Amino acid sequence: MLEPWLRSNFARLMPLYERFPAPARHVLTSARGWFLAQLRYSPETLAMLKKLRQQESRRPEEIACAQLESLQAAYDHARRSVPFYANYPAIVIRNARDLQALPILERETVRSNQQQLQSGSIAPRHRIRAGTTGTTGANLRVAYTEDLVRSNWAFLLRQWDWAGVQPRHPRVTFFGARIVPASRTEPPYWTHNWPDRQTLMSIFHLSEKTAPAYLAYLSRQKGKILEGFPSVLGILADFVLHAGEPISMRVIFTSGEPLFPEIRAKIEKAFQARVFDSYGMTEYCGLIQECERGGMHLIPEYGYLEILDEENRSCAPGEEGYFVWTGFLNRAMPLIRYRIGDRGRWQPGEACPCGKTFPLVVPTITRESDILHCADGRLFSPRALNQLLKQSSSFRFCQFVHDRPDRVVVRAVPSNGHSGADMMQIRASLQDLLGAEMQVTAEIAAGPLVRPGGKIPLIVNEVPR
Ligand SMILES: [Zn+2]
Numbered sequence: 001m002l003e004p005w006l007r008s009n010f011a012r013l014m015p016l017y018e019r020f021p022a023p024a025r026h027v028l029t030s031a032r033g034w035f036l037a038q039l040r041y042s043p044e045t046l047a048m049l050k051k052l053r054q055q056e057s058r059r060p061e062e063i064a065c066a067q068l069e070s071l072q073a074a075y076d077h078a079r080r081s082v083p084f085y086a087n088y089p090a091i092v093i094r095n096a097r098d099l100q101a102l103p104i105l106e107r108e109t110v111r112s113n114q115q116q117l118q119s120g121s122i123a124p125r126h127r128i129r130a131g132t133t134g135t136t137g138a139n140l141r142v143a144y145t146e147d148l149v150r151s152n153w154a155f156l157l158r159q160w161d162w163a164g165v166q167p168r169h170p171r172v173t174f175f176g177a178r179i180v181p182a183s184r185t186e187p188p189y190w191t192h193n194w195p196d197r198q199t200l201m202s203i204f205h206l207s208e209k210t211a212p213a214y215l216a217y218l219s220r221q222k223g224k225i226l227e228g229f230p231s232v233l234g235i236l237a238d239f240v241l242h243a244g245e246p247i248s249m250r251v252i253f254t255s256g257e258p259l260f261p262e263i264r265a266k267i268e269k270a271f272q273a274r275v276f277d278s279y280g281m282t283e284y285c286g287l288i289q290e291c292e293r294g295g296m297h298l299i300p301e302y303g304y305l306e307i308l309d310e311e312n313r314s315c316a317p318g319e320e321g322y323f324v325w326t327g328f329l330n331r332a333m334p335l336i337r338y339r340i341g342d343r344g345r346w347q348p349g350e351a352c353p354c355g356k357t358f359p360l361v362v363p364t365i366t367r368e369s370d371i372l373h374c375a376d377g378r379l380f381s382p383r384a385l386n387q388l389l390k391q392s393s394s395f396r397f398c399q400f401v402h403d404r405p406d407r408v409v410v411r412a413v414p415s416n417g418h419s420g421a422d423m424m425q426i427r428a429s430l431q432d433l434l435g436a437e438m439q440v441t442a443e444i445a446a447g448p449l450v451r452p453g454g455k456i457p458l459i460v461n462e463v464p465r
Helices: 002-019 022-040 043-055 060-081 096-100 107-112 146-162 211-219 230-243 261-271 382-391 420-434
Strands: 128-132 140-144 171-174 190-193 198-201 225-228 251-254 275-279 288-290 296-298 303-308 321-327 338-346 361-363 395-404 407-414 439-444 459-461
Touching: 002 022, 002 128, 002 146, 022 146, 022 190, 043 146, 060 303, 060 321, 096 303, 107 140, 107 338, 128 382, 146 275, 146 288, 171 230, 211 230, 225 230, 230 251, 230 261, 230 382, 251 261, 261 275, 296 361, 303 338, 382 395, 382 420, 395 420, 407 420, 420 439
Parallel strands: 171 198, 171 225, 225 251, 251 275, 395 459, 407 439
Antiparallel strands: 128 140, 190 198, 275 288, 288 296, 303 321, 321 338, 338 361, 395 407
């Protein structure tokens, strides 16, 4: 019950949190961590983990059969309890073709029907609300439940198991939490979540100047799990390799962004451990996880994946197309045939040497982006700036154009009914993050800046270095 309340009051609570001294922030982070740990390591989670491990030895036909059952259950639940699907036909899903009779849900449709897509079977006070910006920088508010937090964690722990680590192995985290005030210029740039044996590191304070403090701290964390966004761990790896002394971690988990091979290589070199990547989303409708042999496996208990071409026909193995997901787990906001905007392909050929029969799929999502170099030396990864967009709801695209050494322009492409207030809010948050040395302006644009190959970078860095 705390998580739904906390999530909906984050914006109000943050300024208060930031006024506390570091030791108090550890206590507050740990207090929230204690509640989250109750969900993450609940008896239900651990029972589910056990079941998931057993299910790995199922034959492909058994997996296909179980997927159809889960599809039917998700579909029936959606029709029964979600206004948006009330007029969908009553069908029996016996194969992929039956599913293909249903319409595809575009991201824009989900954005404009966020209320209609909430299930009436979940009381509003049990809904956890979160924002996601996907691949376009356009915000979408999604809902989920504490049940989903439990089961989602079981999937995460299964991948830990593949990597040979046990639940609650200590970890160091570089995701997007704003855990240290932006204006802070001295360590600690981190805070502790003791109940979960986790240290949350700020991804908003990385710079040449602060690097020694980060590295000194990390070198005292050897043997722990390192987890974070690929671009952030990439920046960190550069610092480590530049310093010339690798820091051995136990294993590394990345997610939230495409992991390019050269970034993977330098992270593994800097931290002397294997990277296990995964692809998921805040909509909680699908999951792809890397196994111990480097295969990217579709997780069949999590959601159903179609890969479709421009005409919505199924792609042959090896052929790249759009991911269209039907989630099995999120009962608060079920998404049926949701085209999320990412792309990928089924990997043809032999089964994975790990022995798991889950299909292999290669996400080819390429949210290309530059890194923002602040005048004071701080480096911002695309994911760090992405966090700012999660509160706004009225853009089709939003980009950050670093056009002069001391200036960044928020460049927003509005969707219908946009509010200038949203854009000014983002401008103000970015100004707050970057500090007074940088000038932040905002402008409305008719379309996004597109690079050759159709890629739309989040950060466009035009400053020669
Ligand atoms: Zn495998």
